[in-house]
Amino acid sequence: EADIYQTPRYLVIGTGKKITLECSQTMGHDKMYWYQQDPGMELHLIHYSYGVNSTEKGDLSSESTVSRIRTEHFPLTLESARPSHTSQYLCASSAARTNTGELFFGEGSRLTVL
Amino acid sequence: GQSLEQPSEVTAVEGAIVQINCTYQTSGFYGLSWYQQHDGGAPTFLSYNALDGLEETGRFSSFLSRSDSYGYLLLQELQMKDSASYFCVLQTGANNLFFGTGTRLTVIP
Numbered sequence: 357e358a359d360i361y362q363t364p365r366y367l368v369i370g371t372g373k374k375i376t377l378e379c380s381q382t383m384g385h386d387k388m389y390w391y392q393q394d395p396g397m398e399l400h401l402i403h404y405s406y407g408v409n410s411t412e413k414g415d416l417s418s419e420s421t422v423s424r425i426r427t428e429h430f431p432l433t434l435e436s437a438r439p440s441h442t443s444q445y446l447c448a449s450s451a452a453r454t455n456t457g458e459l460f461f462g463e464g465s466r467l468t469v470l
Numbered sequence: 471g472q473s474l475e476q477p478s479e480v481t482a483v484e485g486a487i488v489q490i491n492c493t494y495q496t497s498g499f500y501g502l503s504w505y506q507q508h509d510g511g512a513p514t515f516l517s518y519n520a521l522d523g524l525e526e527t528g529r530f531s532s533f534l535s536r537s538d539s540y541g542y543l544l545l546q547e548l549q550m551k552d553s554a555s556y557f558c559v560l561q562t563g564a565n566n567l568f569f570g571t572g573t574r575l576t577v578i579p
Contacts, residue, residue, distance in 0.1 A: 398557065398569040399513070415566075446512065456520075457503045457561035461512035 359383050362447050362462035369437055370470050377432045377465045379447030388430040389459065391446040392416060399446065405430055437469045472496040472560055474570035481576045482548055490543045490573045492558035500561040502534050502541045507572070508554045516543070516556075545575075553577045 360381040369375055381388065386407040391399040391414075401414030405424040419441070420434050430449075434441055444466045448459040473495045482488040492502070501520035505513040517525050519534035519541060531544040545552055555572040562568055 396555075396572070396574070398571045400569075401567070415568075456515075456518040457501060457559065457567055458515040458518065459513075459567065461514070463512050464510075 360447060360449055360460050360462045362445075362465050364465055365463060366466050366468075368468045368470065371436075371438055373437050373469075375434050375437055375467070377445055377447075377467070379430045379432070379462060380428050381430075381447075381449045381460070381462075382428060383449060383451075383460065384427065385449035385451050385460070386427065387450045388424065389448040389450075390414070390420075390422060390430070390432050391448065392418065393444045393446055393464075395444070403432065437467075439469045442467060442469050472499075472562060472568045474558055474560060474568065476556075476558055476570045476573045478571065479574045479576070481578060482545075484548055484550060484577055484579050486548050487544065487546050488548060488575065490545075490556050490558075490575065492541045492543070492570060494539050494541070494558075494560055496539075496560055496562060496568075498562070500563075502532075503559045503561060503567075504530075504532050504543045505557045505559060505569075506554050507557065513557065518561075548577050550577050550579070 363378045388405045390403040393399045400416035402418040403422040446464045447462040476492045503518040504516040507513040517532040529546045534541045557572045558570045560568040
């Protein structure tokens with residue numbers, strides 16, 4: 357079982373609200389990622405981090421921001437949520453020296469913006 | 471850029487063998503991996519092929535042919551719990567995993 361946790365699992369909010377999706381891992385992994393996945397669709401990378409104080413944007417443009425102040429914590433923030441942000445957000449981590457592309461995923465945060 | 475193609479849906483009978491194919495286009499990559507995702511769940515890593523050939527892990531095997539730009543996931547002795555979506559994934563960089571659109575496998579009694 358992977359030790360990576362996301363909260364909240366489900367969130368319904370109104371347009372314009374600020375939200376933060378939390379992600380924590382206890383495996384000591386340096387690399388962490390945020391993916392966005394619509395139902396039945398592929399995963400798209402929106403942010404990643406090599407380690408503390410490192411953050412990069414992924415392939416899919418996103419209005420969200422991330423921070424990496426501690427190794428184990430990689431929160432994602434939406435300053436002003438819109439209905440187009442409705443999706444599932446998956447956090448993942450990997451060991452820095454992995455050569456298999458193995459990511460450990462959290463259970464996801466399913467966001468609905470009304 | 472990259473592209474991955476895999477069938478959107480596959481149905482197979484419990485106890486049978488099923489093969490999920492994946493063809494890709496890319497200018498270069500480190501390897502091809504496979505992930506399983508149950509409805510509402512987290513994707514979980516199944517296998518990785520860096521070199522051509524077959525990798526076996528229990529009931530699951532994965533194959534890669536770089537010359538044919540092709541890979542597949544083979545599931546043997548299918549069980550009902552194998553019903554899930556399966557993604558082939560290109561590793562094109564240290565932090566770059568490109569996911570296919572996924573194949574939804576339904577196992578029927």
